[in-house]
Amino acid sequence: MITAYHRPQTLDEALTLLARPNTFPLGGGTLLSHPSADSVQVVDLQALGLNQIKKSGNSLEIGATVTLQQLLESELCPDALKRAIKLEAPLNIRNAATVAGTIVACDGRSTFVCGLLALDAKLAIANRKSEIVNLGDYLPLRPRGLITSITIPMNVKSAFEYVARTPADKPIVCVALAQWPSGRTRLAVGGYGKAPMLAMDGDVDPSPGGRGIQGEGVEAAARNAFHEAKDEWASAEYRQDVAATLAKRCLDNLKA
Amino acid sequence: MNITLSVNGTEHAIECAPSETLFTVIRRLGFYGVKFGDEQGWTGADTVLLDGKPVNAGSMLAAQAEGHNIVTIEALGEHPDQGWKKTEGLHPLQRAFVESGAIQCGYCTPAQILAAKTLLDKNPNPSEDEVREAISGVLCRCTGYLKPVQAVLRAAAILRGDEPVSWDAVNWDFGKPPEVGPEANESPSDQFASLLTKPKVVVTPQTQAWQVVGKPEKKVDAVKLVQGKPAFAADIEKRGMLVAKVLHSPHAHARIKSIDTSKAKALPGVAAVLTWQDLPRVVWSTAGQSDPIPGPLDTFSLDNKVRFVGDRVAFVAAETAEIAEKALTLIEVEYEPLPAILDSADAMKPDAIRIHDEPEYVNFADSDPARNVAAKIRIDIGNPDKGFAEADHIFEGEYSVPKVQQVSIEPHVCVTYWDEDDRLVIRTSTQVPFHVRRMLAPVLNLPVKRIRVIKPRIGGGFGGKQEVLMEDVAAHLTIATKRPVIYEYTREEEFIAARSRHPMKIWMKTGVKKDGTITANEMRVLSDTGAYGCHALTVTGNTGHKAMALYVGDGEYRKQPNIRFYADVVYTNTPPAGAFRGYGVPQGYWPVERHMEKIARALNLDPIEFRLKNAIHPGEYHPFSTAWNEGREPRPEIIHTVGLEQCVAQGKAAIGWDSKYGNEEWHRNVPSTKFQVTSEKHGTWNMEHGTPSSAKRKGIGVALVMQGTAIPYLDMGGASVKMNDDGSFNLLVGATDLGTGSDTVIAQMVAEVLGVPLEDIITYSSDTDFTPFDKGAYASSTTYISGAAAVRAAEMAAERIKVRAAKMLGEVEYSNIRLSNRQAIAPSGKSVSLAEIALDTLHKNEQEQIMGIGSYVSPSSPPPFAAQFAEVSVDVETGAVTVDKLVMAVDSGVIVNPLTASGQIEGGMTQALGYAVCEEMRYDDKGNAIERDLDRYHIFRADEMPELETIFVETFEPSHPFGVKAVAEIPMDGVAPAVGNAVLDAVGVNIDDNPITPEKIWRALKGK
DSSP, X not given: OEEEEEOOSSHHHHHHHHXXXXXXXXXXXXXXXXXXXXXXEEEEOGGGOOXXXXXXXXXXXXXXXXXXXHHHTOTTSOHHHHHHHHHHSOHHHHHHOBHHHHHHHOOTTOHHHHHHHHTTOEEEXXXXXXXXXXXXXXXXXXXXXXXXXXXXXXXXXXXEEEEOSSTTSOOSEEEEEEEOTTSEEEEEXXXXXXXXXXXXXXXXXXXXXXXXXXXXXXXXXXXXXXXXXXXXXXXXXXXXXXXXXXXXXXHHHHHO | OEEXXXXXXXXXXXXXXXXXXXXXXXXXXXXXXXXOOOSSSSSOTTEEEETTEEEEGGGSBGGGGTTSEEEOGXXXXXXXXXXXXXXXXXXXXHHHHHHTTOOSSOSSHHHHHHHHHHHHHHOSSOXXXXXXXXXXXXXXXXXXXXHHHHHHHHHHHHHHTOOSOOOOSOEEESSOOOOOSGGGGOOOOSTTTTTSOOOEEEOOGGGTTOSSTTSOOOOTTHHHHHTTOSOBTTOOOOTTOEEXXXXXXXXXXXXXXXXXXXXXXXXXXXXXXXXXXXXOOOOBOOBOOSXXXXXXXXXXXXXXXXXXXXXXXXXXXXXXXXXXXXXXXHOEEEEEEOOOOOSGGGTTSTTOOOSOOOTTOBOOTTOBGGGTEEEEEEEEESOHHHHHHTOSEEEEEEEEEOOOOOOOSXXXXXXXXXXXXXXXXXXXXOSOHHHHHHHHXXXXXXXXXXXXXXXXXXXXXXXXXXXXXXXXXXXXXXXXXXXXXXXEOOHHHHHHSSOOOOOEEEXXXXXXXXXXXXXXXXXXEEEEEEXXXXXXXXXXXXXXXXXXXXXXXXXXXXXXXXXXXXXXXXEOSSOOOOOOTTTTHHHHHHHHHHHHHHHHHHTTOOHHHHHHHHBOOTTSBOGGGGTOBTTBOOXXXXXXXXXXXXXXXXXXXXXXXXXXXXOHHHHHOOOOOEEEEEETTTEEEEEEOSOOGGGEEEEEEEEEEEOOOSOTTTOEEEEEEEEOTTSOEEEEEOOOOSSSSHHHHHHHHHHHHHTOOGGGEEEEOOBTTTSOOBOOSOTTOIIIIIHHHHHHXXXXXXXXXXXXXXXXXXXXXXXXXXXXXXXXXXXXXXXXXXXXXXXXXXXXXXXOOOEEEEXXXXXXXXXXXXXXXXXXXXXXXXXXXXXXXXXXXXXXXXOSOHHHHHHHHHHHHHHHHHHHHTOOOOBOTTSOBSOOSTTTSOOOOGGGOOEEEEEEEOOOOTTSTTOBOOOSSGXXXXXXXXXXXXXXXXXXXXXXXXXXXXXXXXXXXXTO
């Protein structure tokens, strides 16, 4: 049960409040507003001005309280990430849920976080001292601390593919691929487990017919990531095979 | 805490708890257009506009909304004529929803309209895809979204000033033969035709002179629903009303050794805690059916044993929901866990534990609780063994269908209170108000006459509310506390503690001659009723009664069909199954129509010709009517009207069957899937889905189906019609409009008889104190049974009107007077208005109240028929299947209202589509439900729908005054097998276990 609601006007004030025990940041409220047996206090971040999307050089800085729909509608958002956002939740929820809240609460079926993971998103976390944390490092433990922004690169090509029971259903398997001009290629997979997984982060020669691990390596990485990924939605065998197929399609999309 | 909320332009100072959601607070302020659908926001029924954007009021704290502008449906339009005060009337969006038939139950309508308003405020000329995207946050289980999308496009045109907005809601066909080919339906007659398909009605000649019946009239309840008026069960305020909650079992099977409620009772704000020790031990069945219940009595309000995870353990009533929830955690229960049966295949094993060992158990027919058998059916028609012996080929196959949920967007909800006469009032969202009253009387130890059941508007039911599921909880607590009590299911309770469609394992055997003549057909079923036997016998009986009746064979076999239907309905420790639209028949048509497709292909026969060759003809007996009648004495029925061949012709033309079936080029020609994204700044654009064309194949499939119309010699409906001073009429029906439009179509028939426009009929349903008895809304019966009753009542009133008119006109013979255009007209041409007649009879001469009463029970159950077509794309690498188009051509007799009827077909096909590809309720090895919300249990959204097309091929059913048959359930029957057959057509694999999921196709393709 929520016992106190705070709406601080400054980041410092918010951090002071969040230092209290059993006190949590409130983004859109799409999850925290639900009844809970635990007594908690919430700190609403809406007045902190963290709802901006800014381009800075080759990076895009997304404020923590930017809503999913706000990002979806931004012309700065990569197309592949838009597709992933649209699958994350229906419109009403996208209008309220924030990007940071979605990261904090995500499970393996989060298409948005899968897309961010491929893009090697960095989280700015304000605590006693501010720090920048890789999303991939954050997800396993999700330490306390206030996420203030998420930064993704803009000079990369990206693709996203999924398989679900229906076009708008949560994915059984999803794959996001990002490729930097240098050839660095990151592959993230989702649809299973507690968080999307990083399947590959390495150099791939992007030139047609170029040397390097190319498609086979990407497919193998996708397959390996789902080695034991069996749950009520699909077998590991299916996920492995389909993830490889989807990874190849992503790679083909990037080449196109 | 104190906050100020700006709602619809007015500031409201509010004291609320920090944990209160905007939903709770805004309804407390009286804005009842905001509805509860679920806690997580998947339904969107609780939509409000926050600074112009649709959000879920139940998924944000009230305090978060401070400083923002909140808009609810109440800010839009209102009734234009309020006595001496005139208003601007309804908002164009509201008008368009009313006029387009976009409202069925109306529970999600305010949310859809608000979401659409956001779009139109920014984009006055949206595309269909943009409209679908805009309302995609609001789930609708009734409409299939087609008419809401049409309504938004229509409103957009009106708001843009595109006058005149030409619009005919129906594509009428007065006898022109269907054109063949994919281009057949491309005949735009108005500006929306290129975007959206309208229902087609092939009109039967008898109907063309009617004034009201057969016309796309506006629903009689639409204006209140479109305004979000407090019309539903929960939309009521009672002083001192308590909130009920139920403690559900965490065990699949256990005895309750002890319960200590002392801590819960001591919690401030708790008014009552009830356990099995507090209540009289009355055994009953919760199945909402006529007396005697055709099933075992095996249920108690509370028992000392729990039989599934979610079963009832204790009831709590408290001042608030939070206190009640807290009290549940303070009840200390000691369980003795027992072995659980979770697989129906284990239920009848010799060493299986007995689930029902209570001495009060009352058997019905062949139920046998010692073997965990709730019902057993053995039907042999003709001589099946002889038929098999005469066959050239025997085809056998095994199939299965899953447990699925009704998912009415309004959950089960009721309010109980004592009135000033010490009578218990039960205001409940039910399909069966009269059964609720009769069945609860012994459970509550009250005589029937001291119970009043009020059925307000219902936010969808689909069979789930043909159950006295939870009214007893609130009633017991009102008796215990003397206070009003509201009990509203959470969405999780809908999944763990409501009813569902029976899952079944089915084995088929069919004997066929070389020429395709079916010589014998056999189905054996193992049906899982869950922990209680509600509807166990009748649902499974219908599986055979309808699905195995369609194909009788040909030639000599047609005269004496050989059919066998054997079923065992067993108890398991899972949530009980029950009634769900289709009532066992969808479970039957999955195996029958998959099986027929395989046989046709194996014998190299045209799948449609093979089916029609063996299908039942008019003038033949319904084969099962000679053998089975829901546990009662069978009475043979002749089927008079079968429009199946016309349905096939129309459906084939609409989907372009002849140009696609067997056309390899068409099967390979799959464009890459588009995926759309809508941007505020950039509108909608398409992004290529990465699936290469070479990885996809298209397929086309068909299924023929038949349903029933009411239960013969049993289902009874009553109605009364009373004339008012101005020549209008009160129509009182016990029938239960659960969003289907039955109030409207019944009123249309009454208006036709009385010669008045529909607006002169004031319809009220239903209240056990005021309206005549009706058995309720189930078995596709209301238009046929309750409609016939209302026609009889209207005819009685009409006769008195004519008698009085004859006197006023100086005519000798009254029978030649006809009623039309609010006039009684003599053959001479002289006329007198109904208003004048009313004033004369009520105030002036030989005063009398002109009224009529009628009731109707049918000696037959004339089946509707349909041809269901599906077109799919299959990704051969991943197994993903996309349903691209569904066409259903239906013979439902005469269509009283093409708008409401086509809404039934579109919505039914959409529910059935979920049954085909994604809906499934599963349990872990402890009996815990895996699906507990609408995230995991996915139902179709507006932005992922295939194209839907509805065609009505009218026949005139001679057993009904207006020639009608049923329409409500038949759309559930054919979609899944048609999709399964289309997948076979696309990629050559058979999926026999429903639903058709990507991994199943992938495994079949890989030969795994």
